[in-house]
Amino acid sequence: MGKRLHLAAALLATVIVTVFCAATLTVELLGTRPQIALVKQLIVFPGLAILIPALVVTGLSGNRLARGHRHPLVGRKMTRMRLIAGNGILILVPCALYLSHLASANRFDARFATIQGLEICAGITNIVLMALNIRDGLRIRRGPQGDVADDRGAR
Numbered sequence: 001m002g003k004r005l006h007l008a009a010a011l012l013a014t015v016i017v018t019v020f021c022a023a024t025l026t027v028e029l030l031g032t033r034p035q036i037a038l039v040k041q042l043i044v045f046p047g048l049a050i051l052i053p054a055l056v057v058t059g060l061s062g063n064r065l066a067r068g069h070r071h072p073l074v075g076r077k078m079t080r081m082r083l084i085a086g087n088g089i090l091i092l093v094p095c096a097l098y099l100s101h102l103a104s105a106n107r108f109d110a111r112f113a114t115i116q117g118l119e120i121c122a123g124i125t126n127i128v129l130m131a132l133n134i135r136d137g138l139r140i141r142r143g144p145q146g147d148v149a150d151d152r153g154a155r
């Protein structure tokens with residue numbers, strides 16, 4: 001149950017961040033201003049209302065799974081999770097709120113562009129960190145034998 005919950009929450013969170021980034025880039029390259037404002041608003045709600053609990057469940061269930069493990073990759077996953085959370089709380093959530101506010105006021109100025117650039121960079125960073133955590137989660141699941149098999153395959 002713990003593993004399934006971790007898997008489901010982790011994949012949901014990763015998909016949501018990827019969809020946020022893809023929707024933002026698509027609408028800003030191809031969409032109208034009202035469409036951009038709509039996407040920015042949907043990212044705040046219901047987007048963040050789904051993403052934040054999914055990340056909390058991922059972290060909590062991951063920590064619980066980590067208790068039974070001595071695998072060296074567990075520590076790396078935990079460090080990445082801290083970076084993901086810090087990035088989210090300090091950069092992504094404030095950017096999402098501010099961009100939605102600016103877009104709803106039709107203020108597509110230099111400030112909007114700068115904050116949008118920052119949000120995209122932080123978002124892509126989190127997607128990469130989450131992808132690395134998926135890779136290491138699958139490696140941990142395979143166990144030490146999986147690692148040996150990998151080494152043989154690489155030779």
Ligand code: HEM
Binds near residue numbers: 084136138
């Ligand atoms: C966004 C962050 C994370 C993502 C995307 C993620 C993703 C995954 C995935 C896809 C698996 C494989 C599950 C399966 O196939 O059943 C996994 C397993 C695992 N994860 Fe995470 N994880 C994250 C955070 C964490 C954290 C913070 C920890 C705590 C250190 C953690 C510890 C583990 C452990 C120990 C397993 C192996 C479970 C087992 O097979 O015994 N994960 N993770």
